[in-house]
Amino acid sequence: MRRTDRDSGFGVRGSGPGGRDSGLGTRGSVRTMLAATLTVLILLAPMGAFAQPQAQPKRIISLVPSVTETLFAMGAGPRVAAVSSYDAFPPEVEKLPRVGALFDPDVERILFLRPDLVIVYGSQTDLKARLQRASIPMYEYRHGSLADVTGSIRDLGVRIGMADAARTLAATVDQAFADIRRRLKGAPRPKTMLVIGREPGSLRAINVSGGFGFLHDLLDLAGGANVFADVKRESMLVSTETVLARSPEVIIELHYSEPPVPASVERERNTWQLLPGVPAVKTHRVHLLYGGELVVPGPRVVITAQTFARALHPDLMPWGK
Amino acid sequence: MTDRDAAAGTSVRRRLLLWVPIFGAVAFLAVIGAPLIGTTPIRLARVFDRSIPFADNVDAQIFFIARLPRALTGALVGSTLAAAGVVFQALLRNPLATPFTLGVSAGSALGAMLAITLRLHLSLFGVSAVTAASFIGSIGAVAIVYALARARHRGFSTNVLLLAGVTLNSFFSALILFVQYLADSSEAMRTMRWLMGDLDVAGYGPILAALPLCVVAFVAFAWLPRALNLLSLDADAAASRGVNVLRVQRVAFFSASMATGAAVSLGGPIGFIGIIVPHLVRLMVGADHRVVLPASALFGAAFLVVCDVLARTAMAPVELPVGIITAVIGGPFFLWLLVRQR
Numbered sequence: 257m258r259r260t261d262r263d264s265g266f267g268v269r270g271s272g273p274g275g276r277d278s279g280l281g282t283r284g285s286v287r288t289m290l291a292a293t294l295t296v297l298i299l300l301a302p303m304g305a306f307a308q309p310q311a312q313p314k315r316i317i318s319l320v321p322s323v324t325e326t327l328f329a330m331g332a333g334p335r336v337a338a339v340s341s342y343d344a345f346p347p348e349v350e351k352l353p354r355v356g357a358l359f360d361p362d363v364e365r366i367l368f369l370r371p372d373l374v375i376v377y378g379s380q381t382d383l384k385a386r387l388q389r390a391s392i393p394m395y396e397y398r399h400g401s402l403a404d405v406t407g408s409i410r411d412l413g414v415r416i417g418m419a420d421a422a423r424t425l426a427a428t429v430d431q432a433f434a435d436i437r438r439r440l441k442g443a444p445r446p447k448t449m450l451v452i453g454r455e456p457g458s459l460r461a462i463n464v465s466g467g468f469g470f471l472h473d474l475l476d477l478a479g480g481a482n483v484f485a486d487v488k489r490e491s492m493l494v495s496t497e498t499v500l501a502r503s504p505e506v507i508i509e510l511h512y513s514e515p516p517v518p519a520s521v522e523r524e525r526n527t528w529q530l531l532p533g534v535p536a537v538k539t540h541r542v543h544l545l546y547g548g549e550l551v552v553p554g555p556r557v558v559i560t561a562q563t564f565a566r567a568l569h570p571d572l573m574p575w576g577k
Numbered sequence: 578m579t580d581r582d583a584a585a586g587t588s589v590r591r592r593l594l595l596w597v598p599i600f601g602a603v604a605f606l607a608v609i610g611a612p613l614i615g616t617t618p619i620r621l622a623r624v625f626d627r628s629i630p631f632a633d634n635v636d637a638q639i640f641f642i643a644r645l646p647r648a649l650t651g652a653l654v655g656s657t658l659a660a661a662g663v664v665f666q667a668l669l670r671n672p673l674a675t676p677f678t679l680g681v682s683a684g685s686a687l688g689a690m691l692a693i694t695l696r697l698h699l700s701l702f703g704v705s706a707v708t709a710a711s712f713i714g715s716i717g718a719v720a721i722v723y724a725l726a727r728a729r730h731r732g733f734s735t736n737v738l739l740l741a742g743v744t745l746n747s748f749f750s751a752l753i754l755f756v757q758y759l760a761d762s763s764e765a766m767r768t769m770r771w772l773m774g775d776l777d778v779a780g781y782g783p784i785l786a787a788l789p790l791c792v793v794a795f796v797a798f799a800w801l802p803r804a805l806n807l808l809s810l811d812a813d814a815a816a817s818r819g820v821n822v823l824r825v826q827r828v829a830f831f832s833a834s835m836a837t838g839a840a841v842s843l844g845g846p847i848g849f850i851g852i853i854v855p856h857l858v859r860l861m862v863g864a865d866h867r868v869v870l871p872a873s874a875l876f877g878a879a880f881l882v883v884c885d886v887l888a889r890t891a892m893a894p895v896e897l898p899v900g901i902i903t904a905v906i907g908g909p910f911f912l913w914l915l916v917r918q919r
Contacts, residue, residue, distance in 0.1 A: 533635055538632065
């Protein structure tokens, strides 16, 4: 997750809220001097007009579901004032006002809610320009690789003055990943196709994860070798011919909804019987996974990683949580 | 008079005997050749080797499950859209008419969008809910346009038909946007993909479901060409020469619409086939519908099959939507046609 901090340039970590943050207070005077220099530089810079001293934000609006989850997970939930229309987790968001989403942010409502920090997605250029005009601080976020998930948790923690909590959360995630890696050490890595969408009831418009992005990284972590690792794209449409040619040994198919009745899960799984020669179909290793967390690169990636690992290596992964 | 007719008849027969075998051969070669081309090298000897069980014969599976159904779908959709294009151009007396002019494809698209967004998961004989819903949508659009054309006139006004079709097209497009807007991002992505056209049907079920409708339409098309020749010039003149204008118009409208609905529900709204192919064919064989219609059907099959070979090989292993290829070829061609007409 690449991130830049629009309103304050690059001086976030050391400047501004440092004094209130116990984590930063211990870093010594060299750092403080550096921070002071950076602050001066920022104020002198042409963009300095937009840089304001950063108080700990208390009314955060998040337009990015994965960041919303991160905020709640690190204990900043009570400071979240509004969320995007796609937010569904944690359950607390149900009570919060909605302010549009990626393509249709409701600027009027955002302004009305008087936020002191708006979390925007990197591509929302219009929104960014407008918020800047209104001098509302922003935190810019983009999805990236799996490694960026913990990086951006720490980063966000610093930005909202909760560096300690964020570090703890990130460490939990890292630890869970390390645990999975340890369990799967030396295990064979089956050739796996990660399907992120297709037409229900048929094998049309098969959308798979290429060799880039957090889903690919999760598959890698969970001990699977992505059959499309060579294609450096987050997602791609493939034909049935390509599926046959790449002959995956395992197919993991993601459904971002709650699981339907078992009969219809079975029916969807049987759709793959149209390609009986694919090793995964032949050996009954087609796994349909259901859950809203599967596409959200927030702290719940741990659950997704464990679910993948369990599907790929049922004998090596414990059941339960 | 009769002499002239007889002479014209002979000339048509001669052109028919010349061009239909030529286009037939082209279409046949395309359908036979397309499954041989692909990103994965397959060995023909292995494909037809009966000693290897089908379940273990990846070459045969690629040939029979992935490529052959695609080529056949391309041929069916291509010939249907091209022939429907010819019929609509004659019926509406407008050389720029396409099978999608009267809103059939928009109705079809709306049906598909609703099925995707409402997450309909039913499927029957390999035909998914999306395919079924898109066919139902096309029927709905045809019914509305026809009712409008009938309500306005006691007869069958092609002008009203055209206006109703164009209006319905934009109305449905607005509804499609609305449905897409309400969809979540993964569904929106799928609806977009559907609109780009896709011939990878993975099996023969969907083809067999669409085939009867197309066959019925083609039987109707076979009955039409003579009347279309007269109709495309002037409805009154056609009537004075003994053509039951209303009946011909009705048969043309329903058969071409049904064919379009079947083709779109099978392969998505693949644009420009219904206009490029008939015009290219006219440039070669002249304007007589008795030759243009069968030649267009055959050439349309070949054209779409070749476009689909490009679609699956150009950016492999990433699949390129075939609708984009036909549009890239068809858009400039359409403009050229438009300029050339003036």
